Amino acid sequence: MPDDCLFCKIAAGTIPAKIAFENDELLAFYDISPAAPTHILIIPRQHLLNTTELDEQSAPLMGRMMLAATQIAREQNIESSGYRIVTNTGADGGQSVMHLHLHLLGGRYMAWPPG
Numbered sequence: 001m002p003d004d005c006l007f008c009k010i011a012a013g014t015i016p017a018k019i020a021f022e023n024d025e026l027l028a029f030y031d032i033s034p035a036a037p038t039h040i041l042i043i044p045r046q047h048l049l050n051t052t053e054l055d056e057q058s059a060p061l062m063g064r065m066m067l068a069a070t071q072i073a074r075e076q077n078i079e080s081s082g083y084r085i086v087t088n089t090g091a092d093g094g095q096s097v098m099h100l101h102l103h104l105l106g107g108r109y110m111a112w113p114p115g
Contacts, residue, residue, distance in 0.1 A: 011043060076106065
């Protein structure tokens with residue numbers, strides 16, 4: 001775990017967060033600057049920089065992150081109206097915290113293109 005990683009500190013419990021879901025491998029918590037009525041971040045507890053570090057070995061982890069997002073969407077009652085799952089990679093992709101994470105956004109209409 002990098003000493004300066006905000007999400008590693010949240011996963012370790014040294015920085016508090018409002019938890020939406022957790023298991024041994026993943027943690028999901030509410031974004032402190034929500035871009036939608038429902039805005040939850042899903043992270044692996046293991047530090048991965050972003051999607052550039054994914055490989056065949058970590059592909060099942062990404063699948064479990066997506067499954068967690070759909071479960072949380074169901075629990076948040078946004079499954080039937082629709083939602084967006086986003087991951088940003090690198091500075092040009094809009095990544096502001098250098099730890100792999102998904103944004104689960106819902107509770108309002110999502111325009112396209114997003115940015």
